[in-house]
Amino acid sequence: MLIRDATADDWPAVWPFFHRIVAAGETYPYALDMSAEQGREVWMPPPPDRTTVAIDDEGLIVGSAKMNANRQGNGDHVASASYMVDPDRHARGVGRALCEDSLRWARARGFLSMEFNAVVETNVHAVKLYESLGFRITGTQPRAFRHPAEGLVGLHCMHVDL
Amino acid sequence: MLIRDATADDWPAVWPFFHRIVAAGETYPYALDMSAEQGREVWMPPPPDRTTVAIDDEGLIVGSAKMNANRQGNGDHVASASYMVDPDRHARGVGRALCEDSLRWARARGFLSMEFNAVVETNVHAVKLYESLGFRITGTQPRAFRHPAEGLVGLHCMHVDL
Numbered sequence: 505m506l507i508r509d510a511t512a513d514d515w516p517a518v519w520p521f522f523h524r525i526v527a528a529g530e531t532y533p534y535a536l537d538m539s540a541e542q543g544r545e546v547w548m549p550p551p552p553d554r555t556t557v558a559i560d561d562e563g564l565i566v567g568s569a570k571m572n573a574n575r576q577g578n579g580d581h582v583a584s585a586s587y588m589v590d591p592d593r594h595a596r597g598v599g600r601a602l603c604e605d606s607l608r609w610a611r612a613r614g615f616l617s618m619e620f621n622a623v624v625e626t627n628v629h630a631v632k633l634y635e636s637l638g639f640r641i642t643g644t645q646p647r648a649f650r651h652p653a654e655g656l657v658g659l660h661c662m663h664v665d666l
Numbered sequence: 667m668l669i670r671d672a673t674a675d676d677w678p679a680v681w682p683f684f685h686r687i688v689a690a691g692e693t694y695p696y697a698l699d700m701s702a703e704q705g706r707e708v709w710m711p712p713p714p715d716r717t718t719v720a721i722d723d724e725g726l727i728v729g730s731a732k733m734n735a736n737r738q739g740n741g742d743h744v745a746s747a748s749y750m751v752d753p754d755r756h757a758r759g760v761g762r763a764l765c766e767d768s769l770r771w772a773r774a775r776g777f778l779s780m781e782f783n784a785v786v787e788t789n790v791h792a793v794k795l796y797e798s799l800g801f802r803i804t805g806t807q808p809r810a811f812r813h814p815a816e817g818l819v820g821l822h823c824m825h826v827d828l
Binding site for chain 1: 688691694695696697698736737738739740741742743744778779781783784803804805806807808809810811812813814818821823825827
């Protein structure tokens, strides 16, 4: 598994699984019908934000991460990140590798902590992964997400010091 | 106290106290050095978002609120709002009137709840006001805000059902 900075040329390989995950509407509060161009704007912001891709042993892009300051001004010492893993490649350590890399980036950039603002509480796999990397749930906004199968579920805020 | 929808013509009256509050850096994680044009983009987004102004008995604009869906897609049933009150006009019910109006708007628009993502914990006046209107703190992101006098302080998430 290789994690490297994404380039504009990577988007056509990221979009198919990004779109599949967004359209499923189970894990991110993004517009379900976003276009490839809107997706690119969301997922590949200009520096100092950063986007990475995960490359498997066959050279295929199997996941991607986006990382950035979570807020501006007097909140810009806290990082945030989002992760997308090709649903066909889950449970192969892709998410963990992307998350670990983003934590290294945030630490190297001098961020004091990393926060997630909206982790869907039914996304148990992600919550467990983040907790295994030191994150803890600091609170849950109740019924803040309409899961297509589970109905109204909460969105966790999570935090780790760097 | 009159609360009405803001128009583009209102921005020159809002900007002086908006700028003063943002530049003080005590209550919002906004870029401290934002220009009037950047401020207008942040504070006066196009519909369906909404911006209001509070007008006092002398016809002066003494506060403003911005309200919007807090997230997109399967999170767009939750509203959020932000409030700015002219520091010279505090404690005259301006903030309460703006907040009550935004809750009425959110209820009428069919939002199921309102959430705040980042209430600076040292902004005790605001926290008490929100709690008096039914909000409760659902969690606190620790040390997520650099208060110019208090140092690293937390950011509360707050929630009320509508």
